[in-house]
Amino acid sequence: MSGDRTSESGPLAYADWRDRLEDGELVGLECRSCGHVTATPKRACIDCGDRILDTCSLPTTGTVHSETTITVPPVGFEGPYQVGVIDLGETKLMGRIRGDEGVEIGASVEFADTVELDGMPAPVFEPVE
Numbered sequence: 566m567s568g569d570r571t572s573e574s575g576p577l578a579y580a581d582w583r584d585r586l587e588d589g590e591l592v593g594l595e596c597r598s599c600g601h602v603t604a605t606p607k608r609a610c611i612d613c614g615d616r617i618l619d620t621c622s623l624p625t626t627g628t629v630h631s632e633t634t635i636t637v638p639p640v641g642f643e644g645p646y647q648v649g650v651i652d653l654g655e656t657k658l659m660g661r662i663r664g665d666e667g668v669e670i671g672a673s674v675e676f677a678d679t680v681e682l683d684g685m686p687a688p689v690f691e692p693v694e
């Protein structure tokens with residue numbers, strides 16, 4: 566932890582990311598060198614490898630980039646349910662999609678909730694009209 570070269574705002578720790586997610590806020594990291602944005606905590610930019618990353622707010626609405634339905638859910642979950650990669654504009658984020666009808670690629674969705682998966686929260690998105 567200490568001794569790392571990080572931005573003034575500090576690196577986005579996983580615990581911070583999780584707390585903010587549970588508070589209904591989507592945050593990511595923006596690389597100071599190349600501007601690449603990721604939606605989950607990273608130690609270094611996945612694009613250029615730079616370690617100076619600034620925490621940034623992400624939009625809570627996006628469009629479905631890809632989706633799949635989990636027909637055999639993990640133990641403790643009721644299925645089937647839908648998961649998808651949500652395009653937030655600057656970055657993409659994987660999450661659960663809630664809704665009786667299911668959503669199609671290109672549909673608008675909004676960050677609505679979190680779900681615990683293997684002890685880690687994952688964002689839940691709901692379709693918006």
Ligand SMILES: [Zn+2]
Binds near residue numbers: 600
């Ligand atoms: Zn970068």
